[in-house]
Amino acid sequence: SSELTQVPAVSVALGQTVRITCQGDSLRTYYASWYQQKPGQAPLLVFYGKDSRPSGIPDRFSGSSSGNTASLTITGAQAEDEADYYCNSRDTTANQFVVFGGGTKLTVL
Amino acid sequence: QVQLGESGGGVVQPGGSLRLSCATSGFTFRNYGMHWVRQAPGKGLEWVSFIRFDGSNQYYSNSVKGRFTISRDDSRNTLYLQMSGLRLEDTAVYYCAKTLDAYDTSGHESDYWGQGTLVIVSS
Numbered sequence: 001s002s003e004l005t006q007v008p009a010v011s012v013a014l015g016q017t018v019r020i021t022c023q024g025d026s027l028r029t030y031y032a033s034w035y036q037q038k039p040g041q042a043p044l045l046v047f048y049g050k051d052s053r054p055s056g057i058p059d060r061f062s063g064s065s066s067g068n069t070a071s072l073t074i075t076g077a078q079a080e081d082e083a084d085y086y087c088n089s090r091d092t093t094a095n096q097f098v099v100f101g102g103g104t105k106l107t108v109l
Numbered sequence: 110q111v112q113l114g115e116s117g118g119g120v121v122q123p124g125g126s127l128r129l130s131c132a133t134s135g136f137t138f139r140n141y142g143m144h145w146v147r148q149a150p151g152k153g154l155e156w157v158s159f160i161r162f163d164g165s166n167q168y169y170s171n172s173v174k175g176r177f178t179i180s181r182d183d184s185r186n187t188l189y190l191q192m193s194g195l196r197l198e199d200t201a202v203y204y205c206a207k208t209l210d211a212y213d214t215s216g217h218e219s220d221y222w223g224q225g226t227l228v229i230v231s232s
Contacts, residue, residue: 030217033209033217033218033219035154035219037154042204042222042223042224042225043146043154043204043206043219043222044222045209045218045219045220048209048218049218054220084153086153086154088154088156088217089217090216090217095171096156096168096169096170096171097156097159097168097216097217098144098156098159098168098216098217099156100146100153100154100155100156101153102153103153103154
């Protein structure tokens with residue numbers, strides 16, 4: 001089981017804002033990074049650190065963190081944002097180096 | 110441009126062995142830590158293993174510790190994963206991924222991933 005907890009599924013109306021959360025004790029120490037994965041494709045880094053977005057990622061993707069919870073916010077969700085989203089961080093609890101959340105399937109209605 | 114390409118996947122019987130390779134290009138391989146991450150069919154991402162940029166330390170998930178070995182050949186810009194004692198639950202697509210920062214400043218952020226290689230453990 002993951003040491004990072006994500007809600008399995010979230011939906012958002014086209015153009016609206018959605019927040020995807022990730023909870024875990026390791027997030028009190030490390031920032032989460034966030035990955036988007038579409039069917040049949042490799043994961044894509046969409047946000048990381050305190051406030052960083054890789055080149056080419058739209059600025060509608062943003063992140064935040066408070067206590068043991070990290071969040072990925074999509075402001076003005078587009079149809080192409082429909083995907084699975086995973087958080088990860090360094091692990092501080094299970095004697096592993098890295099841990100992933102279980103993933104959140106985002107549906108854009 | 111940065112490229113990562115996995116190979117070596119296939120069908121193997123339980124208890125068998127397989128070696129995965131990840132050929133890289135477009136960046137200074139020796140300066141970056143590398144991960145293996147897997148994804149069982151229809152399931153989420155699972156971190157498998159990490160090797161530091163200088164190869165000084167290797168880390169493994171509890172599920173593969175003692176059975177898998179990660180290594181790197183900086184002269185070939187290639188990452189490896191030697192898998193032995195394979196189990197049915199090791200069936201997955203295996204991805205290699207490059208750390209975002211050189212010299213493993215953080216370690217868990219991966220900015221480039223390969224397309225994956227499928228390992229099927231079946232009798």
